[in-house]
Amino acid sequence: MKRIKIDRSKCIGCLTCTTACIVSHDCVDNRSRIALSSKGKYAPIFCRHCDKPECVYTCMTGAMRKNPDTGIVEYDKNQCASCFMCIMACPYGVLKADSENNREIMKCDMCQHTESKNPQCVARCPMHAITLEEV
Template identity: 70%
Template sequence: MKRIKIDRSKCISCLTCVTACSVAHNGEDPRNRVVVSEGGVNTPIFCRQCDLPECVFTCMTGAMTKDPQTGYVTYDQKKCASCFMCIMACPYGVLKADKLQHKIIMKCDMCMDHPDQTPQCVAKCPMQAITLEEVAQPALIAARGGTL
């Protein structure tokens, strides 16, 4: 499984990752953001594609699922009831509703529909603070045949 990794010490809060996300999704709200703590620490916020995703467990309609092949948490807008349980359940505060309709969940899709099939936040980061790295599949998920 591949996951986005962040080296906060390299991040300069240039917001190139946020802009790249928005451009990759045809001008929609970005699925990521950068916050600066009181101490001045730059912190890019991305979906962690959790091993045991609370957003999936709380989704009543099956709009949020975990793909057993990629390990990515996926979102199906057509199944979404806009109850926002996934937003409330995310322990990292990553998920959010879109700013215009307040019906669509802004969820990282790892740019799977992009021609490069590479997260554009990773591809465009000028400081290489954001990388895509291979990680081992957790034993719990592997024991269940790749499913939750």
């Protein structure tokens, strides 16, 4: 299984990763699926696609599920009841409500909709601080 990792010593807080995410997902409200830590300098916090994801366990409808083949925690907006239990359960604070359609959840999907081998935050990081690594 692959996860997005960041080397904070290389990150300069330029937020190119968030812009790449916004462009990749064609977000009209300019909101990224990447959460930001503002301690000292802005730095991205990525969905960890946990082995035992709390967002999946608290989802009463099955809208959040862990793909057994890829290891990615996936979200199906058509099954979502908009209870936001997944947001409250995430220990990393990386899930958020979509401000355009407040009934949907925004989370990292590893840019599965693109033809690229890497998520766009990884591909576009000018400092190569963000990598996709096998864990």
